[in-house]
Amino acid sequence: MDVEFQHISKRFGSVKALTDVSLTAKQGTIHGLIGENGAGKSTLMKILTGYQAKSGGDILINGEKIALKTPDDAAQIGIGMLYQEPMDFPHLTVLENFSLGCPAISRERFTASLKHLAYAFGFQLAPKRRVELLTVGERQQIELLRLIHCETSVLILDEPTTGISPAQKALLFPALKKLAHEGMTILLVSHKLDEVASLCDEVTVLRHGNVTHHTNAPFHFPELLEAMFGAVPEQKEKPVARSTGNAVLSMDKIQAGGERQGLQLNSFTAKSGEIIGLAGLDGAGQSTFLRLAAGLTIPAKGEIQLFSTQLPKSKKASRIAGNLQTVFLPADRLEEALFTDISLSDHFSLRDKKSSFWQKNQKNKQRADKAIQTFSIKGRPADTADDLSGGNQQRLLLALLDPKSRMILLENPTRGLDIRSGQWVWEYLTQTLSSEACIVFSSPELDEILHYSDRILVFYDGKIVLDSLTAETDHGSVAAAMTGMTGKEKISNIEQGISNVE
Amino acid sequence: MVQIVKDILAAATLVFGFTSLVLFIADAPVLDAFKHIWLGSFASTMKFSQVLAVWVPLILCSCGLLFAFRANLWNIGIEGQVIMGAIGGMAVLRFPGLENPVLILTLSFIAAMITGGAWGLLAGLLKTRGGVHEIFGGLGLNFVAQGFILWLIFGPWKRPGIASMSGTELLPHKLWLSSPPGWRIAYAGLVVAICTLILTWLFLYKSKLGLKLKAIGKNPRAALLYDISPEGYYLLSIIICGAFAGMAGFMQITAVYHRLIPAISSGYGYLALLLVMLAGYRIVPIPFLALFFAGLNVGAIQLPIVLQVDSTLSGVIQGCCVLSALFVLGMRQRRKQL
Incomplete structure (x- = not known):
């Protein structure tokens, strides 16, 4: 299915989240949607999945205008989304999660379908395992198979590589290519250019709610970067240079949790x-x-010194x-x-x-x-x-x-x-x-x-x-x-x- | 402020409506029952003094809870803190060799505050060091305190020859807090309760401590940036609450029962929790609400005797009060969400 956004706008009160956004994702292609945080990517996808109502413009599927009032409307049409954080039921098993949301068939047929799909994509999933025991990447695999089983024809991926291992990434990417090859329309929301480069056929760049760039592969990175972050600013007058002195903060061999990837750093000193x-x-x-x-x-590991005082753990x-x-x-x-x-x-x-x-x-x-x-x-x-x-x-x-x-x-x-x-x-x-x-x-x-x-x-x-x-x-x-x-x-x-x- | 008055009126209407229904079902004369509750609580100075005797521990517990709630702590353990305060106070009163009653009572008062506060500290440490939520820690400690007091009454502190549910031996008269003739409320109790109210108001609304507790209750993460350690103030607020509860325990043994009985706390800790919630965690409505609850409590006692209704009915009436209070609170929460 071809998905076409025509002049989509979205306002939250007086804030314009999207202004006149038009783009077409063609059947059988992977279309990248890139931009910095707050560029409007997520809002656009929420409109396509029926979670948010647009303020103006039209969405066309295969050239026909459609109305998306609820997420269920979108699912009926065959629009499915793979979220950044797994949206599943952690206490249920792999098979149970897999069988939710699709028309009910017998347990045996669900099992057979799960095994068949997992084999086709090279995923190793034990049907009876509880989902909370799995990694983010495995949970994503289940969700992906579920969407395929439910005959999703437009697949949206929101930062799919966040929190998954390189090995899982190496399985996910070919899977996506294969799906596009089989005729699925894929929209990839990302701000990681390397991944966009290796996956997408076309890319649309959003910045401050506007489309700033559209291009086909192969991509010219400086162009994309400029569209994402704005033109290289003119040399503004620098604030007065400050003189630096003694080391005031130093970090050594730090490993810490927090955020998505935590933080690892070898050594750092600020003056x-x-x-x-x-x-x-x-x-x-x-x-x-x-x-x-x-x-x-x-x-978890490493030392931090502030003004020559070691911070206790x-x-x-x-x-x-x-x-x-x-x-x-x-x-x-x-x-x-x-x-x-x-x-x-x-x-x-x-x-x-x-x-x-x-x-x-x-x-x-x-x-x-x-x-x-x-x-x-x-x-x-x-x-x-x-x-x-x-x-x-x-x-x-x-x-x-x-x-x-x-x-x-x-x-x-x-x-x-x-x-x-x-x-x-x-x-x-x-x-x-x-x-x-x-x-x-x-x-x-x-x-x-x-x-x-x-x-x-x-x-x-x-x-x-x-x-x-x-x-x-x-x-x-x-x-x-x-x-x-x-x-x-x-x-x-x-x-x-x-x-x-x- | 207007909202609180409305809530109180709503709760009162519910209490009367609900209670009437229960009385009606129990085949008791509804109006007579209310009349007797009134007569049994406010009709004579003697009755009124009994109401005040309940009012005092309710005030002490409520003031303590205001401190805990200010830091956003649910000190369910207050019941056990009352019990431990009573035990601590009694331990001093039983101490042989001390002659001067004023000295003994003062020491006993201090001991009650210390043991109550320590029992609170325990719940606080379970929270800050052990990661046990104060509701569960407090509930557990309540059972421990209840077990401890039973053991004392039936064991080491039993009356010579007999161990009974009626409690330990009566204290000598010189260790009773003195009351006005014909009254059942000790001067000291009233004075302590009123002083506690004033001090609580000063600390919570005028002192920096009160402001810090409020800050921690509102946003413990931000408090860190203001160099206010949430842990330390959690402990402080729960110790203060425990100490006030201990004072309530002291009043129960020296002004009301003059001995240690298994039900020494009379459930006033739990009642105070509801009272403070109903007051919207503010101090102003507390003396009035406490008077209302105390009146109901005392007035309902004689219903079984006068109206020949089952003695459990007074318990049912109190239950109705509590349910109505919870209902009004629930409605208030919903209103906030809308």
């Missing part, structure tokens, strides 16, 4: 005065890195980091950094390190008033943190930050901020705070990283794949490293796997 930008796609290890430095995540680590004037500002402000139902003045009271019995409401109200003025926070001292908008929550967090901090760890500091507020945040960080302070920040915006950092670390799959001074690298290299384009062997491995099966 005072440095501004280090952490680039990488969502979940590649940047958040874990920041939390390790803040003492909030305890590494216990819950005390975050307190010790705090005493060394290390602050951490998480991206999820309301979840991790602010208190719902507690007023702005009370936040200042909580932040006040001087011990006192009373809350000192008057004094903290004055502080809040002053912060509201200095930081242009739209709110009153008695408002609670959850009354504030995202941008104002970030301003509040900065206002709460001790200006004498020596190590400032920021997770996506301009998240949800408009351009001017974002610039204001950076002015504050670089000019008001001490120039001796070491600033480490992560951001999904490559431009922000290139513009503000002196040094860039690029994370991919839980590892640092690039560590370079900003002056010695460029937009293209960082973007390539973010999408895994440094390891050429990996691609050839996968291609080899494909040719083996073919």
